[in-house]
Amino acid sequence: MPSPETGASSDAAEAAAERVVDALAWVHVSGRRLLCVRTHGRGLYYLPGGKREPGESDEAAVVREAREEVGVELRPATLRPFAVVDEAADGYPEGTRVRLACYTAEHTGEPAAAAEIAELAWLTGGERDRCAPAVRRVLDELHRRGEVD
Ligand SMILES: Nc1nc2c([nH]c(=O)n2[C@H]2C[C@H](O)[C@@H](COP(=O)(O)OP(=O)(O)OP(=O)(O)O)O2)c(=O)[nH]1
Numbered sequence: 001m002p003s004p005e006t007g008a009s010s011d012a013a014e015a016a017a018e019r020v021v022d023a024l025a026w027v028h029v030s031g032r033r034l035l036c037v038r039t040h041g042r043g044l045y046y047l048p049g050g051k052r053e054p055g056e057s058d059e060a061a062v063v064r065e066a067r068e069e070v071g072v073e074l075r076p077a078t079l080r081p082f083a084v085v086d087e088a089a090d091g092y093p094e095g096t097r098v099r100l101a102c103y104t105a106e107h108t109g110e111p112a113a114a115a116e117i118a119e120l121a122w123l124t125g126g127e128r129d130r131c132a133p134a135v136r137r138v139l140d141e142l143h144r145r146g147e148v149d
Pocket residue numbers: 021023024025045046047048049050051052088089090091098100132133134135
């Protein structure tokens with residue numbers, strides 16, 4: 001049976017872990033717009049992505065999430081880190097952050113809503129308010145670089 005001290009510290013570790021959502025996302029621009037997804041039941045747009053499964057690498061996780069959410073195959077050899085964004089997590093209790101490791105990658109297939117995705121949207125910088133905070137940061141950077149309208 002764990003001692004009270006062990007119990008307390010593991011509770012604290014659990015609480016701390018819950019305040020940061022560690023996730024990955026695929027950044028894909030086409031026609032000067034950023035590919036975004038909206039999950040069923042949510043109002044704001046996300047980047048296609050999600051959390052790693054236990055023991056999964058970033059590369060494997062982003063490839064899997066792109067396949068599950070938008071039905072495309074990323075080419076692992078072309079994965080490049082774009083940015084790691086630390087922002088308020090959407091859909092979690094106040095104070096929760098998302099640490100979103102964003103990657104670009106070439107792909108095959110045409111993005112289409114799959115699994116829990118209600119719809120896709122191709123967004124410009126002017127549509128940033130429709131996005132979760134982490135996506136606003138990515139859109140702002142792409143707009144600043146002149147890659148999205
Ligand atoms: N994919 C993604 N998640 C984001 C963004 N912004 C943001 O706050 N999040 C938060 C909300 C999501 O619930 C969480 C990502 O994890 P997820 O819940 O989609 O993960 P998952 O696909 O592994 O899903 P699950 O098994 O937990 O249902 O991060 C974003 O731009 N993209």
